[in-house]
Amino acid sequence: MAVLEILTYPDDRLRQVSEPVKQFDAALQGCIDDLEETRLAGPGAVGIAAAQVAWFQRVLIVDVSGRKKTGNHGHLILVNPEITEWDGFAIGREGCLSVPDYTGNVVRAERIQLDALDRDGNALCFDMEGFEARAVQHEMDHLDGLLFLDRLVSRRQDLFQRKVYK
Amino acid sequence: MSNWYMLTLVGKDQPGIVARVTTALFEAGSNLGETSMIRLGEYFTVMMMVRSDAGDDALCSVLQPVVDALGLVLHIHAIDGGLHHRPIPDVCILVHGGDRAGIVSQVTSKAAQAGLNILDLESDVGGTESEPIYILQIEGMATQGVESVEKALAPLQADGVKIDVRPIDTLIG
Numbered sequence: 166m167a168v169l170e171i172l173t174y175p176d177d178r179l180r181q182v183s184e185p186v187k188q189f190d191a192a193l194q195g196c197i198d199d200l201e202e203t204r205l206a207g208p209g210a211v212g213i214a215a216a217q218v219a220w221f222q223r224v225l226i227v228d229v230s231g232r233k234k235t236g237n238h239g240h241l242i243l244v245n246p247e248i249t250e251w252d253g254f255a256i257g258r259e260g261c262l263s264v265p266d267y268t269g270n271v272v273r274a275e276r277i278q279l280d281a282l283d284r285d286g287n288a289l290c291f292d293m294e295g296f297e298a299r300a301v302q303h304e305m306d307h308l309d310g311l312l313f314l315d316r317l318v319s320r321r322q323d324l325f326q327r328k329v330y331k
Numbered sequence: 332m333s334n335w336y337m338l339t340l341v342g343k344d345q346p347g348i349v350a351r352v353t354t355a356l357f358e359a360g361s362n363l364g365e366t367s368m369i370r371l372g373e374y375f376t377v378m379m380m381v382r383s384d385a386g387d388d389a390l391c392s393v394l395q396p397v398v399d400a401l402g403l404v405l406h407i408h409a410i411d412g413g414l415h416h417r418p419i420p421d422v423c424i425l426v427h428g429g430d431r432a433g434i435v436s437q438v439t440s441k442a443a444q445a446g447l448n449i450l451d452l453e454s455d456v457g458g459t460e461s462e463p464i465y466i467l468q469i470e471g472m473a474t475q476g477v478e479s480v481e482k483a484l485a486p487l488q489a490d491g492v493k494i495d496v497r498p499i500d501t502l503i504g
């Protein structure tokens with residue numbers, strides 16, 4: 166296992182679109198382990214995408230289970246993830262291991278349905294919402310060469326966009 | 332050695348203030364850090380961190396032609412530190428209600444007692460001249476917890492002010 170170097174913006178490689186995983190072999194397992202070790206070595210990241218360590222395959226890790234009052238499906242290794250349904254939208258604050266010292270508001274779907282494979286190639290399907298759904302959408306953007314910076318919305322306008330009525 | 336300065340510029344709003352000020356600074360070899368620029372009333376206000384090797388007298392003379400041409404007031408203040416010391420806010424407070432004297436004072440005093448360190452505050456008066464409404468948005472760090480701030484502000488709701496205190500959950504991915 167190894168802690169890998171994280172690409173940071175404006176590194177052009179963060180714009181690269183990742184390829185689907187085709188072989189579930191020992192090399193894949195090793196890369197996944199390194200990716201997780203790299204995530205854990207960073208400052209409190211709830212997720213990481215393979216592209217952030219210059220590994221351009223469609224793999225990501227999300228784990229929001231350490232947060233209070235946050236619905237979650239535990240520690241997830243997601244290979245070739247696809248969002249099959251979106252519902253609602255919410256503004257939330259995001260930062261990124263690849264964009265140090267900056268956070269901003271981003272609109273994401275509030276609920277998603279997600280198909281993916283696990284690290285052994287078995288099919289997974291999840292209904293996700295809130296913070297976990299946001300984390301998956303953030304990481305999936307990396308697989309398509311996108312950063313949260315590409316989706317920033319104004320901090321000054323959010324009074325009228327957020328759901329303040331309960 | 333690089334030095335940081337806080338520059339404040341205020342003047343009647345007109346097209347080109349930002350362009351002319353920043354061009355003068357750029358041509359003099361200065362760099363911008365964090366900035367806040369916004370129109371308040373009929374005035375345009377600029378506060379910006381500027382890094383310069385030349386010293387405050389040189390900065391002043393670089394900007395003087397622009398300041399004179401646009402009728403701005405300039406203040407330069409040498410500051411410590413630099414970039415990359417940005418605290419991440421963990422609480423957002425939204426306040427609105429019929430405009431009356433003392434809203435900001437009451438909200439911020441109670442919040443400060445409950446441990447709030449304000450990082451960003453903006454307020455506005457909307458509505459009509461006869462029925463103005465006041466809107467206040469604050470982001471900050473709740474050093475004694477978000478619940479502490481919420482509890483401290485709750486009594487103000489009774490005075491017809493709507494106050495919403497929410498945690499800011501920053502996702503790092």
